[in-house]
Amino acid sequence: MPGTARERLAELLGEAKSPASSVYRKLFMADLSVAVDGLGPLQFPVSEEQAIRLRGLGHRARFGRGEQTLTDPEVRDTWEIPKDLVRMEWTDAFKAVLEVMRDELGLPPHCELTPDFHSMLVYETGQFFVTHQDSEKDDSMVGTLVVTLPSAHTGGELLIEHRGQTAEYRGSKVAVSLVAFYADCRHQVLPVKTGNRITLTYNLLLTGDSSASAEDTLAGELAACLDEHFATPVTLAYGGGQADPPTRLAYLLDHEYTARGLSWSRLKGADADRAALLRAAADKAGCDVVLALAEIQETWDAIDSDEEDYDYDDYLEEDSDEADDGQYVLQDLIDSDITLAHWVGPGGGQPEEISLTLRDAEVAATTPSAGLTPYASEYEGYMGNYGNTLDRWYRRAAVVVWPRNQGFANRAQASPAWALDELGKMIRAGDVTNARDAAQALVPFWDAAVRSGPQDELLGRALGTVKGLDDAETAAMLLHPFQLERLVPDHASALVDLAAHYGQTWMAALLRDWSEAWRPGTLGYSPELLEWLSGLPQLCTALLATGSEGVTTARRVLDLSWEWFAGGVRPSLTGPSSNGQDEWLADLGRPFAGILTAAAQAGSDAVLDDAVKLGHADGDQVILLVTAALRAAGTLPAHTGRGFDELAVGCAERIRSSLAQPQRAPDDWSIEPPTGCACDLCATLGAFLRDPKRRTFAWPLAKAGRAHVHALIDMAELPVRHETRRQGRPYTLVLTKTEALFERERLARTRNEADLAWLTKTWKIPV
Ligand SMILES: O=C(O)CCC(=O)C(=O)O
Ligand SMILES: [Fe+2]
Incomplete structure (x- = not known):
């Protein structure tokens, strides 16, 4: 064979x-x-x-x-x-x-x-x-x-x-x-x-002797297949060489099951016999088995069979995502993803929720998924990368086999929470050496396994476990996949315990490691992270309550938070403003206030000084950020004043000087051009914008040029209407400055007046 x-x-x-x-x-x-x-x-x-x-x-x-x-x-x-x-x-x-x-x-x-x-x-x-x-x-x-x-x-x-x-x-x-x-x-x-x-x-x-039955012989042959499977290095695709032998084999059964119905004793049809044979084989081969539920997604290159008979049916069917699966002819399998989502052990019981993505070399099936009926499918017309694709989803039971000595690694990869609990048990039993060895077995997959799981819950378990390992490197390895923004007040005492046990240098490295993923410029895209910054006062309160190690730890968390926040916000404080950006800055008020409040609690002077300095940044945008932060401060737990007061004073000054600027004359149509592009078109555009007298500009311009100018105007939200007159060659781009120019400035003035009144009243700033 x-x-x-x-x-x-x-x-x-x-x-x-x-x-x-x-x-x-x-x-x-x-x-x-x-x-x-x-x-x-x-x-x-x-x-x-x-x-x-x-x-x-x-x-x-x-x-x-x-x-x-x-x-x-x-x-x-x-x-x-x-x-x-x-x-x-x-x-x-x-x-x-x-x-x-x-x-x-x-x-x-x-x-x-x-x-x-x-x-x-x-x-x-x-x-x-x-x-x-x-x-x-x-x-x-x-x-x-x-x-x-x-x-x-x-x-x-x-x-x-x-x-x-x-x-x-x-x-x-x-x-x-x-x-x-x-x-x-x-x-x-x-x-x-x-x-x-x-x-x-x-x-x-x-x-006669019935012990060496036909079934027995077959189980022997299957066991030999298992032995070979677990001993043969995997040949990687695309000439990628050889990798270690697989550590598991998932044999897909043919029927569909729900998580609740997953049970060795309720397998249907041929599944029951195959599972029993495989169990017998696994036993002979010194392997363990579990019964799992596999979620399978296959993406096929597919042809709509209607399209083949253009002449007849083409007009009958509208393009639709809802796939009538039988209508498509499968060509090539482009991608397949198999993840185990539940399993039950050899003794049965309640299915346990897990998550384990399988590699091709770890899967076997007598019936390919394509030969079964998917529970969902979706057809996508031509998308560029591929032709038409058909996605299909299946749910199949799988008997998963692994060599007995790989049991810990297999279970740990499927459920990091289980792994941490097991380590905890070993430690409590005084078996620290064993726990360290077991932890080392997690290295190849730990990061990926944790990152695909419920990190919030896992972090608590991990913090509670790694101290007992009494090994700085292994502890750092286990904590590596987490992110700083997963820290919540409940973690504070365990975290500070670790700082005390492994030292502040170790803690500093850990916290830096945890914020490694905070790339500069990602500020606008992480609502979750901004929410976490807003909650820093609670986290710091919990850290500070633990004593001096807690103070040092809190300050480190604040330094990293401030570094990232300030780095993200600074570039947006100068240059022309836009409505979108104004709104965004106003949304940053709460996280800003969160950092300041926590910094005042923790006595992080460097952070406070730098924040006050940021409040003096050029450009009126900073007014928005600071007033939003001051307003948010009212909703945070009692702030100590330090930092906020200085910012309030600076901000009021700033608003006063802005209001003192002469108002725009009714015939002044000059607009500050957007910065950033130095091309000829932008020079021409800039000259038009800056000119107080010119209101419209008829500009013969080829398509690419028109697109560039459109994009600039839209992005900077300039009060300029743009239309294309489709006559002659090239067409003419007609730009018209709109009343919004005056309207926006009127609004800014009204807002500034209101903010100043609020500041002087609430923050007791002398008028
Ligand atoms: O008569 C038969 O077909 C079956 C009889 C039977 O079941 C029995 O004797 O136990
Ligand atoms: Fe009978």
Whole structure:
């Protein structure tokens, strides 16, 4: 068999026929003769007359319930012919049929199924036997064989249940029917509707060694595939060389399951047999198994089949995202993503929520996902990178196998919270060396695993755990994937404990590491981070409450916060303003106030001084930022005044001088041009904007030029209307200065007056 170990494994599991639990065969009438004392040989098909005479020899059949043997025609209504009156003779065909049945029941070839005659039964019209299970009368009894003699009758079907499925068997008028079933199957005989149903029942005994069954052999082959899989380095795509052997194998089952319905005992159809085989194989290979739920997304290059028949259907279907999946023809698989989202251990129980993204080399499946029905799909028309794509989502159960000694790493990757708890347990048990070793096993995937999980919750656990490792480097490694803005007041004491344990240099490096992702200029894009800055006073209060190590730690947090905030805001304080930017600056008031308040609490003089300095920045924009911060200060826990007072004074001064500027004359149409571009077009534009007399400008300009000018005007929100007159070549761009120029300045003045009044009143600034 060619291919990788995991491909062979999938193929073996696909071919494995699950053994039947009941089987049926027919023999010729000539293969059996039955003689009954007092009646002579039976003629096949058994006539009504012979059946009546046969009944005459019998008695009501009993049935077993617990220790008792009862007769109750409500439960079992049939005639039993005393067994010592009956003699059967079979041809060799009987033995051959028993061998076939043995194979189909999944029993090993070197064993023998021996029939042990049990009873002869006659069901006359109306008689039956309700659902029951046969008692195993002998240690070697594995099942029952029911032989229905040829006779004309209807009804009297033998129903046999197994794993929620029911098989139905009927007798024949012209043949001997044989049904064999395992002793654990519940079964019943439905009422006979016409005629007589006559059966011989046998206990089926199994002799010979059944330990090396076919299943056993298959499990051995599968185990060999697992051994090879876990020992073979992975060949990376695109000539990327070789990587370590895989640490897990996820075999995808074929049915869809919900997280709640995920259970070893509720697997459907062939899934149950395959899972059982794989478990047996894993056991042989020294591996552990879990049953997981896989979320699968596949992106296919696809053709809309409607587009193929342009002439006919094109007009029928509007373009739509809602994919009628069957309408598309799949071409190539562009991308596939398989993530395990839940799992249950080998012993079952509640599914645990996890998250583990699998690599291709870790997945095997007998049925590719494309051969199943997705639970959702979405079609996207031509997007540039690819042609048309069809996204499909599947949810499949998976049996996940890993070598026993890789159990910790596998579970840890799927659930970092679990890993931290386990480390904690080892530490508490005094097993620190082991805990350190286990932590080292996390290195290859720890960052990615933490970053894809619920970081807020994890950080608390991590802070509480790493001190006990008593190893600065390992502790730093475990904390590395987190971000500074995940810190909340509840973490304060654990964090300060670490500073005390590993030293302030270690803490400084950790905090810097945590703010590494705060790239300059990302200020505008992180509402979450701005919210965190606004909450700094609470965090600092908690840190300061822990004592002097807490003060140092709080100051470090503030230094980093201020460095990033000031770096982000400074470039926006100079240059021309726009409405969008004004709004943004006003939104920064709360985080600014948060930093200042916390800095005052922690006595971070450097931060406070620098903030006051920022308040003196050139440009009127700073007024917006500072007044927003001062207004926000009212909503923060009592500020100490230091910093805020100086800012308030500076701001009031600033507003006064702005108001003292002469107002724009009614005929002054000059506009301050945007900075930043030094091209010829911008020079021409600038000259027009600055000119107090010119209101309109008809500018013949080719398309690219017009686009550049449009963009500039829109971005700087200049009070200038732009229209393109589509006449002549090139077209003419017509620019017109609008009344908004005066309106905006009037508004700014009104706002400044209001702010000044508020400042002088609330911040007690001398008028
Ligand atoms: O008569 C049959 O088909 C089955 C009888 C039976 O279930 C029994 O004897 O236990
Ligand atoms: Fe039975």
